[in-house]
Amino acid sequence: MANLAGTTPASALTAARSSQPLLTIEGLTVDFSGVQVIRGIDLTVARGESIGIVGESGSGKSVTWLAALGLLPRTATVSGSIRLDGEELRGAAAMRLDRIRGRRVAMIFQDPSSALNPVIRIGRQVGEVLARHQGLSGSSIRAEAKRLFELVGLPDAERRFDAYPHELSGGQNQRVMIATALAGKPDVLVADEPTTALDATIQAQILDLLTTIRRETGMALVLISHDLGVVSETCERIMVMYGGLVVETAPSESIFASPRHPYTQGLLAALPPFEGALRQLVPIEGQVPEPENMPPGCPFAPRCPQRMAVCEVTIPRLAQTEAGGFSACIAGPATEAQKPLSLKTSVLA
Amino acid sequence: MTAGILDLQGISRSYSTRQGLFGKKVPVHAVDEVSLSLKEGQTLALVGESGSGKSTTGRIALGLERPNSGYVLFRGTELPATDTPAWRRMRAQMQMIYQDPLAALDRRLSIIDQVREPLDIHDIGSASKRNNKALAMLDAVGLNASHATSLPYQLSGGQRQRAVLARALIMQPALLVCDEPVSALDVSIQAQVVNVLMDLQKELRLSLLFISHDLKVVRQVSQSMAVMYLGRIVEFGETHLLLSNPTHPYTKALVSAVPVAGRRTRERIILKGEPPNPAARPTGCAFHPRCAIARPECVSVCPTFSTLPDGRSVACHAVHTNPPTKEVGS
Ligand SMILES: Nc1ncnc2c1ncn2[C@@H]1O[C@H](COP(=O)(O)OP(=O)(O)OP(=O)(O)O)[C@@H](O)[C@H]1O
Ligand SMILES: Nc1ncnc2c1ncn2[C@@H]1O[C@H](COP(=O)(O)OP(=O)(O)OP(=O)(O)O)[C@@H](O)[C@H]1O
């Protein structure tokens, strides 16, 4: 089967970029007490690029990036390679990682309660990043923090400076976290569900803001979200994760028009429509496999309507589809990808 | 007005905040004269601007917070004072699901212990029955036996939110206030949870106050909806009417900004100006500084509600004098 032997997309993508990618993840695996939850992830992030990451809850979207930033607890074993501008981050000294986090790679965390310190005024939390990574002090911190709060549309920025997180609404805290992440002027922003607590108008403003910053400064954006609409409108390339693996990656416009992997197809079918007749929502049948009981073959096989016998024994590799994406499916539509792997840049655009 | 399961009558809540350590106190009107009615067995969605007072309204509805003025009626009876035995009895029939699942769970207790806890506290059934019931509830929200024995940090964000949902539903409450219950869930699990909620609603005549930013989900679950802006309701009516033909300029902008997967078919209305500052509420209609159709009276006079022929209420001067022509839509 040609598609089983496909070249790994990470190296394909790397080769196609004329300049060196900003961030490269190769063969990343993560184990928690012997149970593997990330099972080999390859990806590259180019300067100024926007990648949307979607996938089943528990598929490893957050853990991938926590691992990349050295933020997992000691119970985690990480292997593989994470390189930022060629520098290996896995196993790097804590001091070195401290310098990189916030300054070069910033992360907006999924849980506001674990990201903001409840007993420190929000102005100081942003101020700390500005002092550490921008070398600001005194009144220039306050001025810059105010500018950032205004940038993210936090009303009444001046007075908010002295507020504690519990005095702000969920969406206001989320904007504080976005401001904190932007404070270090990072090269890569990893935003894990950054707009779940925002109304649609502010969400659209924040996503526009991130896109503008990306265009103007070349910051790369990795946007993790369950909202397919959000990634669709913000990202050029989409990665779909399932069971600790990337199962599909494709340019944004093609993945929503013609999803190749049966899991991606299931996701789109489960989406509540915003127009037309109401219908009972269709969740994907069955349950996500637990990491300790991963099926030997394709992780999605037990739930897959297109399953064949071979799916239960072979883990499919990502293979190029005709739409310019990659899909890890033996049975499904990827069989059309019989053409030899070409290094056209359409995947990257 | 016929009594629903939950009636809010003119509730207001303000917080006083201080600028700096010694700065003067400024009142923030988080909720301003809000009236709502939720019918038994139905779902009322509360949507709107971030920071407009939705969560505060939800907390007031459950008596977790007192309004400065106004009344909260549960089945026609005013809520007893917080933390009295009478309130606790009433409270057992009302549950809340919060926005941030990690904050809602005890970090040291296993998931099953936390889901079973309300049964333990109220001493319902034998120990093994309680455990089985908790497992069945977890199963209903899509969590299995291995999740049950996990600690919260060992679960993904979406798994945690389902645990929170299981715990809220285990006492079979009559009223559930959901504050962003599905925003942490992937769309497949979201579909599952939405279906679970709607099934339980039918089975148990569960009434839901559903606070959400996701208008796609709101469209799916709710019969009526209220749109809030800066502490006030600006439009209230049947969900399908408001979404297919929004009348208030803020509702219009909100509906137009809903992100869609794939190609966008509707044009997005981009709001000009800053999000509002609750400590310095604009005069007249609070939305006027950002409103494309604002006129002189909007700056000075706060619009009152007018009822349109389709039954909805809108607080807008432009709508008041010029009711919209009916559009054909879904
Ligand atoms: N500290 C930990 N110890 C043990 N297992 C963990 C830990 N953190 C995460 N996991 C497990 O790793 C897997 C991946 O989790 P992760 O948080 O990356 O999921 P996710 O894709 O971000 O999901 P969600 O969309 O719900 O946020 C899950 O099965 C989770 O239970
Ligand atoms: N304890 C508090 N002290 C001071 N101000 C508060 C407090 N709680 C809430 N507020 C303010 O009241 C207003 C309403 O907050 P609330 O949390 O009800 O908004 P929300 O509509 O739920 O917003 P979101 O959609 O962002 O969750 C906000 O301006 C918030 O800053």
Ligand SMILES: [Mg+2]
């Ligand atoms: Mg996550």
Ligand SMILES: [Mg+2]
């Ligand atoms: Mg809220």
